[in-house]
Structure formats: C-alpha cells, structure tokens
Amino acid sequence: MLDVRGIKKVYESKDRTVEAVRDLTFTLGQGELACLVGPSGCGKTTLLKIMSGLLEPTSGEVLMDGARVSGPPPGMAVVFQEYGRSLFPWMTVRENVELPLKQKKLPTERRRQLVEESLAAVGLAEAHAAYPWQLSGGMQQRVAIARAVAYEPHVLLMDEPFAAVDAQTRADLEDLIRDLWHKFKVTTLFVTHDIDEAVYLGQRVLILSNSPTVIRDDLTIDLPDERDQLTTRSSPRFAELRARVYEQIHRAKTASPDEPVAAGATPAPVTQDHSGA
Numbered sequence: 001m002l003d004v005r006g007i008k009k010v011y012e013s014k015d016r017t018v019e020a021v022r023d024l025t026f027t028l029g030q031g032e033l034a035c036l037v038g039p040s041g042c043g044k045t046t047l048l049k050i051m052s053g054l055l056e057p058t059s060g061e062v063l064m065d066g067a068r069v070s071g072p073p074p075g076m077a078v079v080f081q082e083y084g085r086s087l088f089p090w091m092t093v094r095e096n097v098e099l100p101l102k103q104k105k106l107p108t109e110r111r112r113q114l115v116e117e118s119l120a121a122v123g124l125a126e127a128h129a130a131y132p133w134q135l136s137g138g139m140q141q142r143v144a145i146a147r148a149v150a151y152e153p154h155v156l157l158m159d160e161p162f163a164a165v166d167a168q169t170r171a172d173l174e175d176l177i178r179d180l181w182h183k184f185k186v187t188t189l190f191v192t193h194d195i196d197e198a199v200y201l202g203q204r205v206l207i208l209s210n211s212p213t214v215i216r217d218d219l220t221i222d223l224p225d226e227r228d229q230l231t232t233r234s235s236p237r238f239a240e241l242r243a244r245v246y247e248q249i250h251r252a253k254t255a256s257p258d259e260p261v262a263a264g265a266t267p268a269p270v271t272q273d274h275s276g277a
C-alpha cells in the first residue's frame with residue numbers, strides 16, 4: 001500500500017550540509033495504524049514531507065499503491081501540528097472541511113453528505129457555522145481531522161497533531177483517532193514524540209534513530225484492539241511495551257549513527273511480521 005524504500009535526505013546549502021535521513025525502508029499495510037517515534041530533530045517531519053510529496057528525497061522512493069510519489073498524491077491527506085495555520089480563519093468550519101472536496105470536484109450533494117458525516121464523526125455537527133477562531137484549540141484540531149477524513153483518503157499522515165493541546169483534550173483526540181480508524185480503516189501513519197501516545201494508539205511503532213536517521217526498531221503492539229485510557233495504560237503489557245520504546249529512544253539519543261542498530265535492540269517476542277494489514 002505505502003512503500004518507503006531507501007529514503008535518504010541531505011539538506012545542502014552554501015555553507016552547511018545536513019544529512020537528516022540516511023536510509024529508511026518500511027512498508028505500511030492496507031488499513032494499518034502505525035506510529036513513528038524518534039528523538040527530537042531525527043527527521044520525522046522531513047520523512048513525512050517526502051512521503052506526502054512535498055519534498056524530494058536525495059535518493060530512494062516512496063510508492064503509494066505501486067505508483068511513485070512525486071507530488072502530493074490524490075489519495076493522501078495530511079494533518080499537521082499547527083491547526084491554527086491549516087484552517088482558513090475567514091471560512092466557516094463547514095467551508096474549511098468542504099474546500100478540498102470542491103478541489104476534488106465532487107458534486108454538491110456528495111460534498112454536503114461528506115461534510116456532515118465527518119463533522120458528526122468528530123463530534124462537531126453543531127459547530128458547522130462557526131469560524132475556527134471561535135473554537136478551542138482541541139476543537140480546531142478536530143476540524144482539521146474532519147477535513148482529512150471527509151476527503152476519504154487511502155492514506156492519512158499525521159505530524160504530531162496533538163502537540164499543542166492540553167493533556168485531557170489530547171487523550172480525547174487519541175480515542176477519536178482510534179474510533180475513526182476503526183470506522184474508516186484508513187492506512188494511518190501517526191508521528192509523535194510521546195512514547196505513551198505511540199504505544200496507546202498504534203498497532204505498530206517504528207522507532208527512529210538519531211539523525212542521520214535509520215529505523216532502530218519496529219515493534220508490534222500486541223495490546224487488545226479495544227483500548228481505553230484507564231485500562232490499557234495501566235496494563236502490565238503497556239508498561240513493558242513503553243519501556244521497550246523508551247529504551248530504544250534512549251539508546252538512539254546516545255548511540256553513534258554508525259552503530260549497528262539490530263545489535264542495540266533488546267530481544268523480546270514482540271516484533272512480528274507486518275506484511276499484512
């Protein structure tokens with residue numbers, strides 16, 4: 001479904017060369033919900049920009065449904081951290097959600113239906129006539145999520161979408177993402193620097209090394225599919241998994257980029273085959 005193959009990115013300017021991403025290869029299966037974590041500055045945003053066709057890799061390629069990504073692909077939606085900047089303040093909530101559907105040239109009735117469904121799915125049916133600046137931060141981020149969902153993407157990329165909201169809203173939004181994923185089964189890659197969030201949300205967690213970046217670990221999250229903030233987060237398995245991710249990130253921060261990654265990984269019976277959904 002989504003193949004990331006040997007991605008390398010070197011930023012070059014007149015006086016500086018930064019090798020941000022060295023060699024990233026992974027596949028996201030159809031309908032999979034995977035989280036990507038890594039130390040600050042390890043290239044998460046760089047990778048997402050490359051995956052969404054906004055940035056050219058130095059080498060390697062991204063394939064979506066077998067086709068090489070060379071610009072923003074039609075079946076992909078991206079939700080960024082800065083909801084305040086991604087919504088147009090002069091448009092109502094409804095108009096913001098509808099805009100990409102107009103660009104997709106969908107007929108009026110279908111647009112109306114998708115906008116209503118997606119706003120209802122994020123619990124904002126009543127807010128359709130409001131302007132973004134009349135809403136709280138968490139509500140604005142829900143509008144951004146509704147806009148992405150209404151677009152009916154095959155792939156949804158999310159770049160630290162909850163970094164700027166308070167803890168309670170963040171927990172609600174995490175549950176919203178799991179609900180939407182259950183409902184729409186969109187292939188989702190969720191980037192976060194929050195280890196607990198990654199383990200709580202994902203079926204799988206990809207852990208990146210320090211820059212220049214490679215994949216340090218690829219962990220299957222074998223928690224029950226039905227998750228809730230209290231029971232899941234207090235389960236012994238959750239604690240084991242978060243400890244494993246924490247350890248890998250800690251190693252990633254201190255290891256030299258050339259250290260063999262597999263040698264640093266703790267053997268544990270949690271990494272499984274990801275070829276299926």
Ligand SMILES: Nc1ncnc2c1ncn2[C@@H]1O[C@H](COP(=O)(O)OP(=O)(O)OP(=O)(O)O)[C@@H](O)[C@H]1O
Nearest residue numbers: 011018020039040041042043044045046047193211
């Ligand atoms: N346009 C650019 N020009 C030069 N270097 C860049 C550019 N964008 C990013 N970098 C460098 O590439 C590396 C990775 O940056 P990136 O923003 O992708 O990391 P990140 O993991 O998303 O960071 P954070 O966790 O802090 O959000 C950093 O060293 C950064 O300074």
